[in-house]
Amino acid sequence: MNSVEQVMTESKDRTEASGVWKGVRQALPIVMGYLPVGFAYGVLARKVGISEWNTVLMSVLVYAGSAQFIAVSLLAAAASPVSIVLTTFIVNLRHLLMSAALAPYLRNWTRLQQALFAFELTDESFALHARRFPEGRTGTAETYALNVTAQLSWVAGSAMGIFGSNLIGDVKPLGLDYALSAMFIALLVGQVRSNMHVVVAALSAMLSVGFMLAGAGQWNVILATVCGATAGTVLSFRNAAGHSSSGRSNSAH
Structure with missing residues (x-):
């Protein structure tokens, strides 16, 4: 590798590292909301008899807060698998609208990159991306760092809820569910420009x-x-x- 190629590679590495840290910092408001709400989900999932592994796997593979809470409630009510799938499908239909709004900014991304992005798209990350993308900030490093940080916090909150399920009888008196509403309000304020x-x-x-x-x-x-x-x-x-x-x-x- 000649000196020019080496300089270009180092510059690219620094740019990607900078993008990663920018994405992590932008995700911090989401993290503050996901940790307590994920904790509440973990506690409720264990209370209805979902195993520790399945509780965490749902946060890893499904990664849909409201759908996970609804699924837990339906499992507690002994609902049929078909009812659970249809109900969560209806709840998550809003993702079609969010994806359609962001799709024009990702035309230069590969199908795999788009699929990975769509998997981790949530209401909260959408609010941040809807502000970033029109400004031209569509770098993959920054975008994925934001999404991954948000999901890791949700998984971490779920794991903490599993460990705390034996110590807490009911999470409702703690008011943890309000953390999600407070986070949405904070994200909305950042979107209001007129x-x-x-x-x-x-x-x-x-x-x-x-x-x-x-x-x-x-x-x-x-x-x-x-x-x-x-x-x-x-x-x-x-x-x-x-x-x-x-x-x-x-x-x-």
Whole structure:
């Protein structure tokens, strides 16, 4: 290897190492939420009789917080495997919307890279990627580091819940479930950049609650997301049209 190739290799290594650390740092807010919620999942899974290995394997292979909690509840109620699969499938349908939103930024990635990215995509990591990708920050090292750090924290929380299951009778009094809501609020604040974002976020939240009270069940999130995104798109086009007509009027004068 000549000196030029060596310099280029060292520069590439430093860039990738820098990207990894950037991804890890960005994932820290998710880690703070995943550890306590993963702990709660681990405790509940052990309480309904799921083995230690299967509890951890679900966090490694399934890696879907709400779906895992629902699966544990259905297992506790002795639901059929078909019911569990269908219910978790419906709950995770929102991933189709999230993947569709990020797909245009990953066109230069290989199918394998896209598949690995999609496997570790969650609501929380989506919120961060939706802000990173439009800025051109689509480096694989930084992106995978963010995703892997988040999942490792979820697995670690699940493992801690297994060890703590014998010491805790009920996790509800501890308020650990609020950690997930608090994390979503923190991520949402970072996404809000205009008054329209505030309106769409508030509208989506109200619609989600309304659909749930109307009996939509787990569909409330998907329905509210579609309605909120549609409203945001309509408002964006109207604002763009208004600015365009205002610009033409000013140029005419």
